[in-house]
């Protein structure tokens with residue numbers, strides 16, 4: 001992708017766009033030497049308000065905000081999904097320039113995965129990578145950890161920003177940072193929603209009008225779970241949610257109430273100190289995920 005986009009004309013001239021890691025590294029070294037703090041927002045592009053809220057959070061806390069746009073092939077277990085992933089580089093550059101982002105890294109695949117790259121740390125995440133998304137997308141989180149670790153090595157930020165919509169991803173990255181004994185501070189930013197409750201996602205752009213109308217049933221199911229929890233059992237709440245999703249014409253893959261740290265199913269809602277409802281459902285040929293913290 002890198003190289004195939006046009007850099008927008010002025011007035012978006014304040015942001016540097018890098019395609020090569022060596023250039024980005026050199027540029028960031030100057031900042032680091034001056035003692036200024038660096039925030040990093042990794043993305044796969046097709047940017048929306050959700051991504052921009054991460055940028056805003058970084059701008060409020062850090063001296064310099066670096067974004068990356070890289071559709072990481074190693075986290076896609078389905079080649080069709082990778083092919084269809086929305087790509088809007090010119091629009092993304094314009095949005096980020098206006099947002100106040102200081103530097104954007106838009107590498108080609110060979111830049112992130114050169115042949116001579118040193119082998120990655122072998123992460124093992126146990127149950128965190130086996131449940132929910134991990135069960136339906138084998139290898140997905142190894143790919144996420146691999147690319148986030150590589151990008152962090154390059155950018156060396158003080159703070160890393162991820163959206164809460166990918167709840168399991170945030171748990172994986174937190175565990176990865178722990179295993180690496182990293183000092184990077186993980187900031188998880190609340191999910192941005194459309195007026196009808198649909199969580200903002202790059203994948204929403206691929207929804208047909210019919211399924212765009214049906215998709216807010218995901219938020220409705222989460223709100224019902226919040227209303228029913230902890231008085232109803234997890235099994236009853238899950239059954240109710242699956243019914244809501246199916247009635248709207250969606251195909252749910254899972255709806256689980258899990259502990260926010262272990263991601264294991266909450267057994268007894270009345271005793272739990274952390275509970276998050278997590279859901280994945282197909283809206284036509286688009287797979288959507290969402291979640292809601294119930295307690296904790």
Ligand code: PAF
Nearest residue numbers: 042043044072144147166
């Ligand atoms: O959430 C995403 O967009 C991706 O998983 C991430 C964190 C940029 C890694 O490729």
